[in-house]
Amino acid sequence: MEERWFKIKRIMLGIKGLDELFKGIYKGSIILLAGNPGTGKTTMAAKFIYEGAKMGEKGIYVSFVETKEDFYRNMKDLGMDFSSLEEEGGFAFMEGITVSSVEALSEFLEEVIREMGEFGADRIAIDSISAVLQMGSQEISKVREMMHNFFYRGAKVRGVTTILIEELPYGEVSVGYGIEEFIVDGVIILKARIIKGKIYRYMEIRKMRGNEVKYGEIPFIIIPGDAVGIIKPEGISEIPSGVYPEKSIKVRIEDKEISIPIGSQNLLIFHPMIDPLPVFTWLGLRNFSQYGYRIFCESFTHNKRTVEDRIKLCLDRGDIASGPEIKIFQINPTAYTLDEIYYLTDLEERNVKPDIAVVNGIEILQELSDPKEYLNIQYNKLLRRMNRKITGFYLIKHPLNKIEKIPLINFYDNVFIFRPYLKGGVRYIGISPYRIILNTRQRYEVFIKADTLERCEL
Numbered sequence: 001m002e003e004r005w006f007k008i009k010r011i012m013l014g015i016k017g018l019d020e021l022f023k024g025i026y027k028g029s030i031i032l033l034a035g036n037p038g039t040g041k042t043t044m045a046a047k048f049i050y051e052g053a054k055m056g057e058k059g060i061y062v063s064f065v066e067t068k069e070d071f072y073r074n075m076k077d078l079g080m081d082f083s084s085l086e087e088e089g090g091f092a093f094m095e096g097i098t099v100s101s102v103e104a105l106s107e108f109l110e111e112v113i114r115e116m117g118e119f120g121a122d123r124i125a126i127d128s129i130s131a132v133l134q135m136g137s138q139e140i141s142k143v144r145e146m147m148h149n150f151f152y153r154g155a156k157v158r159g160v161t162t163i164l165i166e167e168l169p170y171g172e173v174s175v176g177y178g179i180e181e182f183i184v185d186g187v188i189i190l191k192a193r194i195i196k197g198k199i200y201r202y203m204e205i206r207k208m209r210g211n212e213v214k215y216g217e218i219p220f221i222i223i224p225g226d227a228v229g230i231i232k233p234e235g236i237s238e239i240p241s242g243v244y245p246e247k248s249i250k251v252r253i254e255d256k257e258i259s260i261p262i263g264s265q266n267l268l269i270f271h272p273m274i275d276p277l278p279v280f281t282w283l284g285l286r287n288f289s290q291y292g293y294r295i296f297c298e299s300f301t302h303n304k305r306t307v308e309d310r311i312k313l314c315l316d317r318g319d320i321a322s323g324p325e326i327k328i329f330q331i332n333p334t335a336y337t338l339d340e341i342y343y344l345t346d347l348e349e350r351n352v353k354p355d356i357a358v359v360n361g362i363e364i365l366q367e368l369s370d371p372k373e374y375l376n377i378q379y380n381k382l383l384r385r386m387n388r389k390i391t392g393f394y395l396i397k398h399p400l401n402k403i404e405k406i407p408l409i410n411f412y413d414n415v416f417i418f419r420p421y422l423k424g425g426v427r428y429i430g431i432s433p434y435r436i437i438l439n440t441r442q443r444y445e446v447f448i449k450a451d452t453l454e455r456c457e458l
Ligand SMILES: Nc1ncnc2c1ncn2[C@@H]1O[C@H](COP(=O)(O)OP(=O)(O)OP(=O)(O)O)[C@@H](O)[C@H]1O
Pocket: 035, 036, 037, 038, 039, 040, 041, 042, 043, 044, 077, 078, 167, 222, 223, 224
């Protein structure tokens, strides 16, 4: 009866994305977290304890594999300060690394049960069941019984939500030692794969009582400052309908005006000889500044300084009193995976809350990643911005005779082409629509003097 009562309450794991995907897990559940070495088990379990404590749920981390000092130091690097948490009274670390005999284990487990009661723990992590079972390799059934006892007399009966870590040796994919399957309410397997020289992390959710398990593998990342978060696939039901009559961004080019619907995703294809940055800064500043738009600029090619200088140059040369609010996010795509970039830009966008997102250099991203991964991430990125009504401009350099090869070309709302011309010794850049969703009348090409753009003459 008592156990049932605990199970009614749902709690949040504290892992961004995962809590949105699952509507929480039952308090008092035991989740088995398995994975090969270095896949992020400790980090994820620590995050579960850490965020729990922040939400007022006291936690204990029991480690049979790491000293307290090592654990605190490693987790601090990832943005989790367990020593402060301990001082505030929300956390206790129990070091079982010196426990080596079955007798000592029995005593230690009793101590953990006692501490759970006295401390009033709501969450516990055990790192790891594999280390515990190894201790009693001669008396394995005795150790199993002790662990069973521990869960039924300790964690379950007190409604303490538990993460139980299992270490899987390399090459090992099956889970469980014959004890866990019966008692666990959820099974999560962490995996890592090397794609184009970078580590991509995935989480496989085998079972999760009380939740529908829809996704086979969910990408997740480990990153300093935010520790661990998953890449939640974007829902498509939230996307506003394809027509946005209420508002649009007006872009004037020479004497022509183009309407860009709010929340539309626009691909701007540049002939490889044209540098997209001056063109876009010139066009963008002139057109966006008057509305006071907030702009988020994601740059994979030019560094932050170059983008800033270019904007300053345009502002100095022009008659614009003040520019739009621009936040430049520069990231070196060789140092991060696509998943990490997706996650980091999401964090930034949640802070900045931009009206417009400008992405410069997606061709570099494309070249550095696996085509399937790129498609997946870019598609979700477009959906994410549509959902949030952020108008996106994606600047890409690409041979103009191979436009149809650009990934997702048919998914962008508007596609424009920028190509160079030489007329009477003067260089021009021609801008023409390749495909536009609205205003099919706007099928003209406009010419701008290349000099004007480069010198930012407004
Ligand atoms: N400061 C950091 N910044 C980014 N990534 C980090 C950082 N610290 C650790 N990592 C990543 O996290 C991974 C290790 O995570 P963790 O220790 O949680 O894995 P584990 O599954 O518990 O490993 P083990 O089997 O060795 O116990 C490392 O492979 C490393 O790539």
